[in-house]
Amino acid sequence: MIVARTLGATGLVVCFLARLAAQGERPPLLLWGGDAEGGAPFVEADPADPSQVRGFDVEVAERIAHGLGGGRTARFLQVQWSAIDQSVERGDFTVGLSGVEDTPARRARHAVTIPYFEFREVLAVRSQDRDRVHGLADLRGRRVATLGATIAYDLLLAARDSTGVIPVSYDDDVHPYSDLVAERVDAVLLDHIIAQRALRRRGGTGFAILSQPVAVGHYVGVLARADSALRDSVDAVLREAMRDGTLEHIFRRWGVWDASQGALFDRILRSGAITPTAGPSPAPAPAPAARAVTAYLPSLARAAGVTAVISVLSMALAVAVGLGLASGRLYGRGGLRMATTVYIEVVRGTPVLLQLFVIYYGLAGVVRLPAFLAAVLGLGLNYAAYEAEIYRGALQAVSSTQLEAARTLGFSEAQILRLVRGPQALRYALAPMTNDFVALLKDSSLVSVITVVELTKQTAIYATNVGSWIVPGALCAVVYLVMSLPLAQLARRLERRWGAP
């Protein structure tokens, strides 16, 4: 009976799936991936209908879909910009288009279309520096910001060795410019479209864009390596669009057309061969895995050090502030008790990611914290709320007889807390504190959103470089374990020594 029913149900599901698949076939789709967080003029949520996207990359995708024929329409899939390559290779979508750069490494690993737009890597500096700075060579010892995992970032890494600039990597292309104005960095190197957009948003003031480009690059579409036949069809559509003026029309509508685009189209239509722009560090041709790993070890060690130092300092801050909060909540009167309770509930009830953004970017108008300090403050003040609740619970767990025994011996309340209640509570708090420290060690990866390159961020950069997560992921996991396992061991030993209950 049950078997029959299960069979029946399975049959229904199969029918349903088949229907779904059939439905999926009916309107032919070109699924394309991009990052709407990158914003206009590439891809942005349409202000009139935020469920839709608009931008020149959106229109290029539509043009490609149309050109592929069969009544195909383009459908957008949101992907994090730095994950477009990995995502297209997984088969999440067919083509990635979102200011994707033409690099030798990308051409080696994926099926890449012909370039459809030429951009210039331009430097932006604060207005008062525009007469002093003419190129990267004038920025020795200065902090130069850009988006991570881009040609611009590779250019800065090369310039670090040759001219001594300090590269600062961001996860987005908006905050480099606000931090430039806020004097957290001294220059920004990014695509001219992004620089011009940032300048427009600031009403044309605050910084200046240098006219001499540092390098020239191209935007391409990226497809999975196995899709090279489809890529050839897309190339044909793009050539057609260059010839018939539809691409020019799109770029003009979005205000990004200039003479160099016409020259690019001419070159492509004449010869077709365009050299990709390497960051001067030529993308490593698939080097032997062992060598890639050893080359990576120093930066892994450095990043692990950053993770360890941030975690230890944040935990120290969390313990100190947590003790204060717990005391306030247990011993304080009305106002203080209320204030500590509000702090704990607000901090526990909101994401630490949000708190990091607020401390680093939100407070920038009031106090301009260096990224490292903001990271320690953000994590420390967040974990303080959790520590406070652990300490409150642990203090309350100390038996009242122990406290009365202390009272009959003549200790003051402060002495009882310091000599009897605190030390005993510490034994109860040790296990949950260890737990929190291990959690903090891993949560410290969140601080990469405020430009701190720690272990996970470094691993992501490495993974982008080698085009795989397997070795970097395993290495990263090992390093985290090497840091957290001894902690658990130490906690167990202390618990035994102090005879924790």
Add this chain to the structure above:
Amino acid sequence: MGSPLSVSTALLVIDRLCVRYDTRDVLRALSLEVARGEVVALMGPSGVGKTTALRAVAALQPFHDGRIVVDGEVLVPGPVPPESRLQALRRRVGLVFQGHALFEHLTALDNVTLALRHVLGRSRAEAEAVAMELLASLDVGTRAGAWPRQLSGGEAQRVAIARALAPDPPLLLMDEPTAALDPARRGALGEALRRLAKGGRGLLVATHDAEFARAHADRIVKLLPGEDAGPS
């Protein structure tokens, strides 16, 4: 304050002590005295208020009528005063809890030295000398380095007595000291209490162990449920 007390040389005077939990009278007009050099047993079945009486004398427990005088220090009805106003009383009264209540995070020795160092301001060396002497006199000198959880019931009890005696209070209160002891140990404890009394202290011992009380107390005060207590 209140009616003039009859002149008494007693170390502890409890005069018509009343304690009420909500609407239930736990103690109704308990009166007793303990003189220096005297062991007084406070007897009665469980739940009759023996512990409550000791806690009131040790200022851990408010009472709503009567008064308590320890060596000239007066406690009056109402909430327990803050610790800052109890310092003189604390010097005069030591309390040994039922189940010893040793500080679990400290060794036997540190349990005894803690108050000497942090309340009386003695140096560590001085405090340890006093503590070792006390522990030795109670036959637990060899257990000084042990943690409370490593002590037997009898050992823990004697360490707790040493802790209460360390600040040298003239009055020592003990709550059910024989509860965790085998008969042989009870005799030894009784001897120890007699020695303390002989040294000039007053002892008030709450117990339901009639045999122990008869053997070692100078006087027995019986508390019966619903009755006013008085000397028997």
